[in-house]
Amino acid sequence: MVLDYDKDDLLKNNYSEDELRYLNLLAEKFPTVQSACTEIINLESILNLPKGTEHFLTDIHGEYETFSHILRNASGMVRKKIDTVYQYSLTEKTRNQLATLIYYPEEKLEIITKEEDDLQSWYAITLRRLIEVARVSADKYTRSKVRKAMPQDFSYVIDELLNEPNAKKEKYFDCIIQSIIDVDRAHHFIVAISKFIQRLLIDRLHIIGDIFDRGPYADKVMDAIQKHHSVDIQWGNHDIVWMAAATGIRASIAAVIRLSARYNNLDTLEDAYGINLMPLATFAMKAYKGDPCEAFIPKNTPPENVGSTHIKLTSKMHKAIMVIEMKLASEIIHRSPEMGMEDRLLLDKINYEKGTILIDGRELELNDKSFPTIDPKDPYKLTDEEKELAEKLRFSFLYCEKLQSHIKTLFSKGSTYMAYNSNLLFHGCIPLDDKGDFKEVILQGNKYKGKALCDQFDLICRRAYFNREHPERTCKDRDYMWYLWSGADSPLFGKKKMATFERYFLDDKEVQKEDSNAYYKLRDDKDSCSKILREFGLDPETSHIVNGHVPVKVKKGESPVKAEGKLFVIDGGMSKPYQKVTGIAGYTLIYDSYSLILAEHTPFQSKRKAITDEVDIVSTRNMIEHATKRICVGDTDIGTSIREQICNLNRLLEAYRKGVVKVKKI
Template structure:
């Protein structure tokens, strides 16, 4: 090793050990988005109120409340807010100058916890040199005051102020949140999961824990016809077929034509009220009939999976062969069938698709697997996603850890091997990745495992004894609709149980938490999202409008910075246009989960551990070089 290489090692050691002493960056946790792009987009842009906090910290003595609100929205939506202001008034040179000055103050403040190298990488190429001068070389003394003033004035004179302000706004968003965690369920119910995915694909640093609604989309693209049927049925149920036809360019003509000629109007299958658009009468009737078609196709395909996978222990969920005329016998009890739409069922072989149904399913599967945008989104889900993640002393998991009533891990047997606890989740994830890598295999074991994750009793994503889709459609008695939750959802209130789960994942730190989504927290009924003496935090608070009457709020998010954890509960979001016009921010209330006695540093994080290991290796290389040079 040369002296030059030795000096480079020393410089890198100094750099890494310095980084370890920086404050920990802010993590932003968000869950159960269910296609609610506008609310998600707003909370992403405002950092769950983090930007507003910084604006008030910096300017509460200088600006009025109205001016601070306007500055916040200029940071959230720079182009749209400037356009709105231009329609109301002429923006003077003084306004442009003061606005740029204010934004520079915020950028300097929000970037102060990062290395210059990290900040430099985030700067837009167009103004990188100028921004670096204004952020790092800033000097309020008379030495350079005229220099900095001239830079800003020239930006305004050259009509570049609007673009410059936008860059400063997006830099602020970038620096306020260091890393984003999406704890599942991007898809289904709401209209624009595709826009959420597009946004996530451009985000600077994130990870995703798959939710049960994400997994059926992954399953559909991976070749699971049963998952595909669920996706189509749910889109029809929520009046959301535009997502398939317009966003993902799936041609539903064959399914629509089949449904129109085969099924009747059946009000039990009418689509849920769509709060985002008014469906025409024709669209409502089509969705009603297509939902019937896919409900029957789903029952048939799921029955086929259960038949070929006896190890799933789901034979009791094959219900079509239990139908006797207008009755069905379940567990020895007979029930009257309602809302029948069984005209395509061959009662000699009830789980066999008709020739036309087979053609429709194969056509849809081929389209899903060849939709460029859908495949890009699913590949990104796989790249950034996992079933669970251990990160900065926290276990992030969408659903549950299947437990017995005594708190022990439930075991599941697949291919004569038992899996439980962490091993079970690793087994599930391995098969998800296998299935996605081999989409041409449509009835293989790995693809069927993805479907099991959607509705199997010991799935970590489902967490119930059975999915009662058939009963809710076709049986009136509410007692048959009940889905019994896994013991986990009761036992997660016990700190000892949570500690046992955390230890299984190697998290033995006193400040470790489990962070869950999946089950909406009914704040309106007094339920707390913080459980088990703070060891468990549930952040599904109802982003989906379908849940907000049940939860009483419009979503939880979690912030974890160098000072500790804060849980934010959000009120419903109006809409982007109204919010920008009126500076109408989402009203959020904060609750401290954990407050750190000593401010957390990078050395206390998962990244810090990796940097410590890198430093140790560099020191060893340097030591070996020194020994070699001295001999």
């Protein structure tokens, strides 16, 4: 860009060359004094609006139906809005039907249209009710923001109907509603306005890790996340192992397949992502022929299914990939001794003749002594068949279009942590030593701790992934991306070891123990939490930590609120395998313009029962904090950004008036 002013003129008018370049770019968007003034007025008014409602979820673990329902009912907020309007004028049964209609409009309409005798009257009544719910859901946002949330096909109609009715406009409103019915668009309008209400009640969604593994539909969860209007993700250890697998890291690919087999979810890989597991099945049937692989029967397999062909094959594949994973992991551990993971090298500690293993000076008997693919003289060496299989799987993961699309979303929307509106969000922990100081970790020859450690891990993962087709460029990055899944100082994992081998091959509970990082003891301490908040640039007096990763044992009396209200652990067991431990089915932390609310959810029965029987997730809401005055946009991070925009626009106005920047339009 060529500037018309010399440096003396710029200095005299108090503008640097860089600022003038920026102001000239800004002038392209606001080419007149009037347009700049209008935008300043608009932004100033937005600062005084109530802040949008944030929802925090964690540890989804592929439980798509539950996740989807929580988004549809906005963690109980849809029903709250219905009750606000109709608690005293509609029966509970009618309110239940209205709520279900908003959650599942297409499916519920299909049932109602078959059952309702006077459909025209039902449409007229229901449209008015939905408009009222939409009105109270939209009341704290600007008309501009509400318009942007509207479905395009009905934006004008909804915009008109959301205006407060009065006697003069009553006939006008009635006419609009009747016209919608007369032109046979009531069905489509109900679907559109229901989804509009859902969107309004979750202004921003925070997902604090572990989207993948255990449950069957992580791919559908990722599809929903990709479509969401405002979402961020803090990576969990179960996310990073999939991210590393998509990067082509063979040990991580083996881990992903092993976990899928462990929870009998190989369909997610084969059907959802199109990963070809036939080579693994063929290899496993041949290598483990005659081996019952009892320790590798998938979790929660009903006793009557244990002998089925499907379970037998899955068990063999499970064992085969577990052994391959240990061999591939050993390559990384040997290549990167600074990781300090030599204790995970166990195949050379086995006495293959006796069927025992030496761990911590103790000789322990293995419960499975069949290792047909291991050479006792060189136990970490891959067989030729294993090498070929690992390469085929690497190719399948690296060039799976749908998987790569989902992983790119994890990178574009995600990070190791996030500081947002005075809340620090991370999945696992901030590594601490036993004294409570930030633990110093050596990464690629440099020392990092606290925030710098999380930032460096974030950078390492991005470099590894975006150079995935040239692995030779980022070998060490790839190793540390794998390390995040199970390394002792990984902020996503938070344990001193992952006792995978011990859980499969040994019955000794002592060696199966996975001791946690000191963070998990110290997070109950207010001073420790305040120290972490300061490290990330947040004020401990007004800020909080929001965590996932470790399920809260509610049934044993454990509280999700810790450190005198400084820290919230919101893993309540959305994943069904954890619900026996927690006694509930997940939490949502809700942060609106008045308060912080923790919603505790009961187990979700099924989408079918929700639609046909109008069975909702029962959510118990507990107020954690209440603001003395309503929190406005100006009090948030978005408010800080808006003030910067206002400052720049005022600077542009000044430059226009001084003639330093030319007005672009007359």
